[in-house]
Amino acid sequence: MRQVPGVSLQRKLLLWLLLPHLVLWLFGGVLAWRLALQNGEKGIDQALTQSVRALARQIKPIGDGLLVDFPKAAQDILEQDPADRITYMVSSPPGRFLLGNTQLPQPPAMDVAVGETFLYHAQVDGKPVRVALLDVDYGTPQSRQRLRVQVAQSLTVRERIARELLAQLLIPMGLIGLALGALVYAGVARGLQPLKRLQAQIDQAGALSQGGTSAPLPPIELTSAPQEVQSLASTINRLLDTVARGQQKEKRFLNDAAHQLRTPLAGLIGQTELALHESHEPAVQARLQKVLAAAQRSAHLVHQLLQLARSESNVDLQSINLAALAREVAREWAARALAQGMDLGYEGNDQLEVLGQPLLLREALNNLIDNALHYAGRGATVTVRVSTTPGRWAVLAVEDDGPGVPAAHLAEMFARFWRGSDKAGGCGLGLSIVEGIALLHGGQTVAEPVTPHGLRVGLRIPLR
Template sequence: MTADAPGLSLRRQLLVWLLLPQLVLWAGGGLLAYRIALSYAEKGIDQSLTQSVRALARQVKPIGSGLLVDFPRAAQDVLEQDPQDRIAYMVSSPPGQFLLGNQRLPQPEGMSPMAGEPLLYSAGFEGRPMRFVAMDVNYGEVNAPQTMRVQVGKSLAVQQRIARELIADMLAPLLAAGVLLSLAVYGGIQRGLAPLTRLTAQLEHRSVNALSPIGMTQAPNEVHALVKAINGLLGEVARNVKQEKRFINDAAHQLRTPLAGLISQVELAQRETSDPVLGARLNKVLTGAERSAHLVHQLLTLARTETTARREPLDVAALAREVARDWTPRAVAAGMDLGFEGEQHLMLQGDALQLREALSNLIDNALRYTPRGSSITLRVSQGAEETVLVAVEDNGPGLSDTDMVHVFQRFWRASEQPGGCGLGLAIVREITRRHGGEAKAERVSPQGFRVVLTLT
């Protein structure tokens, strides 16, 4: 069962949900203010264009069937000056037929201005957006009516510049206020989450066996409720661990003693009898008793490894050499070569009793399932990122790819050879996990089997 991947931290979630609406409102407010500024600037341009078109229309006076243009040069220069604020004008009669000003201005599409009433519209002229006003003036005889159209256009550059300046003047203080508000929100979140940070630090620096209650003097009610719940859980776990330890000790006493007595009695009976049939039966009883004793020992060891692990400074290389020396007599009796290779000294934080049990299980497993005349090597070396690698390798028949998947499963055995119970490698894996590492089984070329422990 794997743990779910951690999601977004509470601090980041609070920042997102507090600052994101502020950013959205700020952007929306800026866009709305820009639209309003453009609208007011357009209204100002429309008023200016309306006044200009009426003034220009007054300078063109109908006389009978003709027109008198009274347009001083100074007024024409004012209209035709072309800084960034471009102004264009045209007088045409009939509408669209050039008389005065720019020769071609865009006409209003889909509508015609009423006589004497200005018509405002937007269009592009010479590659730039402009605002135009058109006004028609009727003149001529009754039997020969004519229409004159006066148009004036003004660039929107000034409108857009005014809008941008207005937005800059409005949003710059708002942006500064938003930054200050964001800093205040971040500081408030940091202060509000400080009790949770202290609680996390207390839990992280606790050892596995530290099940005493957590003390939190100054914290919000919600954090106090969380601490109270954690303390209740720690108390329950402490009671269960104490009860389990008591059960393990009682079981060790109640199971080991009778089995040891049974084995002793069977061995005495074997020496006292000369009946081959009875001897064969006693041998089967002895094998079963020894297997039961081994199973009890492994079960108790597994229970201990799942409850406690005291991490202390430990020389793993020295421990491995000592274990190899302890198992050498049994290896010699089994006709095998047991050796040690690797560093002379390698230090880490570990439980000496549990690591000794893990190495003993690996060597015992190799002695049980490796044929006579094989060699077994215990290696200790420095791994990557300050890890320690401990490996037990043999040149026996090894396992198939199908069996390699099950090697660390409890009560799984690769063969029905008497003596094993299928818990040795499961105990090794549990002890390795207790030391923050992992156990890995590998096939050796051309033949053989190797278990590598990565300890941190």
């Protein structure tokens, strides 16, 4: 089942730490706006209360009439700012216009206490205003009358004050938010550094494992890490130790089993060959031939298993001439190639120095040539090649013009016990041994088709 990569831990932490901070910052901005509006309205209410009482004091009853001592200069001051105009209206009885602005609306339908300022919201010319209202009584006891004084101010000033307060609050809040976000990001990044070091050590261990070494992987060491990461590292170390012990047991079993099988198989092959020479009955010889073939296949398998165990061990690399080694191995196989009706030759560099293990590289080339002679078919041409690539690699390959392998199966060729055909004689470990030897030398295997038909299989190792 294909695994879909999830969101990184760092992003999750930043999301859960910064998202509440952003929400609180927005909530604080809204709250600051409302508080600024309320404070602005309180200032307007205080100014309107003072204005309406001062205006009421300028209207003095005389008998059954009124004396309005409201200078023209004071009226001009109240109405001089069109954007933030303060308007007034005097009516008696309440609602019957006497003086001022006839457009001031009356308060909601409710009882207004005499002598107490009443504040309410209204609209004048489609714009919101705040109105202060004060009712006073005048006249004689036999003929009491009520006078209503109203003073209104536009809420533009309130909104302007609110915007100024909000700007004064939000700018420091924004700077604090940015600083807090940077601190959170730095803290999360620093807190996750032990996990990154753990990942680096695991990647290094994986690189060592892919490099073909069979030595126990070094334990993961995190000296300055949180307790949770230390626990994770300890668990991984226990797992690595268990895997290493399992690998060592598997290799010991494989090595011991192969060694124990070599002697009886050699004896079986020898006794079968003797029986073939001594027996003259065709039926008996046919059965002995089958026994001999089976014993030889088993011996070949045991040999391959030993080589596989050897290829997964640590080796000491030394300077060798890869071209000379390849020519020598090709000469050793020439007689068998001729017996099978094939042409085996060498092409490539005359000398190429690399760091390698001669026995292992010889075994790898033996497997490559054996594989080509086994599957290329009679009349094929097999060529051992040693060359270099621009990427500073030395290439040791065996090429044939046989039927080849379908492109879809090239990636599977180096898997253990994989075989390209059902032809008798192979056990499916030769190319796997080649891959193990390539990894031990810090290299890699190569398998590619040849035009018009055929196959090139080999290994690449770093140049010296």
